[in-house]
Amino acid sequence: MLYEIExxxxxxxxGIPVPKFKAYSGKESIQAFVEELGSxxxxxxxxxxxxxxxxxxxxxxxxxxxxxxxxxxxxxxDHRGKPVELVMLEQPVEITNEFYLSVLLDNESGQYLIxxxxxxxxxxxxxxxxxxxxxxxxxxxxxxxPLPYMFIDLGKKLGFETHTLTSFxxxxxxxxxxxxxKDLTLIEINPLILTKDNQIIAADSKVVIDANAYYRHPDIAxxxxxxDRLTDLEYEAEQAGISYxxxxxxxxxxxxxxxxxxxxxxxxxxxxxxxxxxxxxxxxADETKIEKSLEMxxxxxxxxxxINFFAGITRCDDVANGIINASKKFEIKVPMVIxxxxxxxxxxxxxxxxxxINAYNKMEPAAKRIxxxxxxxx
Amino acid sequence: MAILLxxxxxxxxxxxxxxxxxxxxxxxxxxxTKVVAGVTPGKGGQExxxxxxxxxxxxxxxxxxxxxxxxxxxxxFAYGAALEAIDAGIKLMTVITEGVPVxxxxxxxxxxxxxxxxxxxxxxxxxxxxxxxxxxxxxxxICHKGEVGIVSRSGTxxxxxxxxxxxxxxxxxxxVGLGGDPIKGIGFxxxxxxxxxxxxxxxxxxxxEIGGTGEQEAADxxxxxxxxxxxxxxxxxxxxxxKQMGHAGAIVHGKSGTAKEKMRILSEAGxxxxxxxxxxxxxxxxxx
Numbered sequence: 001m002l003y004e005i006e007x008x009x010x011x012x013x014x015g016i017p018v019p020k021f022k023a024y025s026g027k028e029s030i031q032a033f034v035e036e037l038g039s040x041x042x043x044x045x046x047x048x049x050x051x052x053x054x055x056x057x058x059x060x061x062x063x064x065x066x067x068x069x070x071x072x073x074x075x076x077x078d079h080r081g082k083p084v085e086l087v088m089l090e091q092p093v094e095i096t097n098e099f100y101l102s103v104l105l106d107n108e109s110g111q112y113l114i115x116x117x118x119x120x121x122x123x124x125x126x127x128x129x130x131x132x133x134x135x136x137x138x139x140x141x142x143x144x145x146p147l148p149y150m151f152i153d154l155g156k157k158l159g160f161e162t163h164t165l166t167s168f169x170x171x172x173x174x175x176x177x178x179x180x181x182k183d184l185t186l187i188e189i190n191p192l193i194l195t196k197d198n199q200i201i202a203a204d205s206k207v208v209i210d211a212n213a214y215y216r217h218p219d220i221a222x223x224x225x226x227x228d229r230l231t232d233l234e235y236e237a238e239q240a241g242i243s244y245x246x247x248x249x250x251x252x253x254x255x256x257x258x259x260x261x262x263x264x265x266x267x268x269x270x271x272x273x274x275x276x277x278x279x280x281x282x283x284x285a286d287e288t289k290i291e292k293s294l295e296m297x298x299x300x301x302x303x304x305x306x307i308n309f310f311a312g313i314t315r316c317d318d319v320a321n322g323i324i325n326a327s328k329k330f331e332i333k334v335p336m337v338i339x340x341x342x343x344x345x346x347x348x349x350x351x352x353x354x355x356x357i358n359a360y361n362k363m364e365p366a367a368k369r370i371x372x373x374x375x376x377x378x
Numbered sequence: 379m380a381i382l383l384x385x386x387x388x389x390x391x392x393x394x395x396x397x398x399x400x401x402x403x404x405x406x407x408x409x410x411t412k413v414v415a416g417v418t419p420g421k422g423g424q425e426x427x428x429x430x431x432x433x434x435x436x437x438x439x440x441x442x443x444x445x446x447x448x449x450x451x452x453x454x455f456a457y458g459a460a461l462e463a464i465d466a467g468i469k470l471m472t473v474i475t476e477g478v479p480v481x482x483x484x485x486x487x488x489x490x491x492x493x494x495x496x497x498x499x500x501x502x503x504x505x506x507x508x509x510x511x512x513x514x515x516x517x518x519x520i521c522h523k524g525e526v527g528i529v530s531r532s533g534t535x536x537x538x539x540x541x542x543x544x545x546x547x548x549x550x551x552x553x554v555g556l557g558g559d560p561i562k563g564i565g566f567x568x569x570x571x572x573x574x575x576x577x578x579x580x581x582x583x584x585x586x587e588i589g590g591t592g593e594q595e596a597a598d599x600x601x602x603x604x605x606x607x608x609x610x611x612x613x614x615x616x617x618x619x620x621k622q623m624g625h626a627g628a629i630v631h632g633k634s635g636t637a638k639e640k641m642r643i644l645s646e647a648g649x650x651x652x653x654x655x656x657x658x659x660x661x662x663x664x665x666x
Contacts (some may be wrong), residue, residue, distance in 0.1 A: 001636040016399020106559040108591060111485045142484040144460045183481050207594050212453065213479035247618065258558050259587055263655055266637075269616050270654055278617070283400060283533070301449070312503055312515045313398065342517050342537060343405075364656045365537060368534075 007205030183213030249274025252302035290322025316348025497563025524549015530585035546659035588614030
């Protein structure tokens, strides 16, 4: 997900009208902003990657004289585990009507899906429950070239007419093209606003990019949000091509494949302990990834390490070499249990045994063992 | 009988001269898969692993009448490789590649549907009919020929389950790894129907994950259309909501995507659910 302000910058560049806005990190002069806006009342919105900013008091309409104090009070404040580091100052808009509008790449149909509702500005899931007839859904082929005429019916259903209808179909077209061109899996505008002077404006932005397509969009991949969405350790892992999620248990795990990595976490819980992390080195991991993973865990506060591989595209000799290299470089002070089967497992086990390390071939007894060791058994 | 592939299926390996392609093409050939050609643009006319290499899938199909293709091509080029296979008339296309942009996958999927091509993957281990043939990267030595059909969203977790069943005397008819991406080719329901119609298959194992709705839809189908006994496991019971666990598909969205909720839905549909992968064989001994 992108920060609202990053999403709005993309909107601006792609023909979706937004209110005038500016990023504020607590050091700039508010006066300059007031002059630029030509208004001395504006919205101050903390930028965060989790929802619920309004309820948390992180969005407020303020006057120029109140702004400084309010902004200083929200900068650094924790919102769902992350400190607020950026505030967006925005020109307030006079609202006549609020709508909901989104374009998403729908997992179920494998097509683009537009969702729209004349009941915007509120939780859309609530609208779906209470007023299911007031959410309009329209599927589109993933190969479609969006053109304004395709959205005329939708615009009319939402209540747009004459020149607001044209504005709407243009905005809808631009939004759809943006989703396609930027590999976005979701663009949500809630609310989309009809102003007193009949302008249609995006008052919020929720934009999600497909991380698999980062290589096509280095501009988006390098945005602050894409770095902030991960913890430092998660970011370090991602840079190394490892998928790592911090959990709050005792035993660090290293595994290959998302399913097996999850099942490994589950198994630790089943035997009465808990996973300190999820770590999937991915398919075809080489020695350096294994080494990197062990480095991450050994510098982290885990009570034990459980390495569990059922190698398919990965090779057990690579895993074993990675473990040996890492144990030479980093001091591993906690108990470690290794389970290794699959492609080239005989070679892998030989490499470990040469270095005095035994490996299990079944995951249940191996998981049981690491739990015992961590709990102080022999 | 089995589903999707047998010893006569002629297979092309796209990316056969690459590191992964070479390694796994060799393993497929050793297993007995009829690998009739490889494709690497610019390397046409060569021979690799005793198999002729062609510049294009079209040339390979014309020369060998292959009907299946497996793609070991980096994510940036997977879209082109998949469309090439579809245009060349391949009928069973397996995309092993991980990290394919989801828009590309959605487009490949649509072309595949329009052309009656069965697409497996992407980001998947492929499929195997033990004793006959395999397409992809499932280690052949852990599989035994038998009567259990396996369909899974996972790769390595599937190996885990296959091996456990094999050791306990439960061989497999066909094992299909669907892949872990949010948008993919064939899903649980297609496989459940094929297994239902396959006389060799006597029971079915379904391996799911957190996230998505495939398991719920499978549960609905099992209630109405599947007479064979189905066993189920869902990975990700310790996954915190909102966190993505490796697979792009494995992310919990609200209550419906959690492992616990999915297990409940499977149970209600009459599917025998287990708490660890190792428990499936035990339950199977009790029931089958």
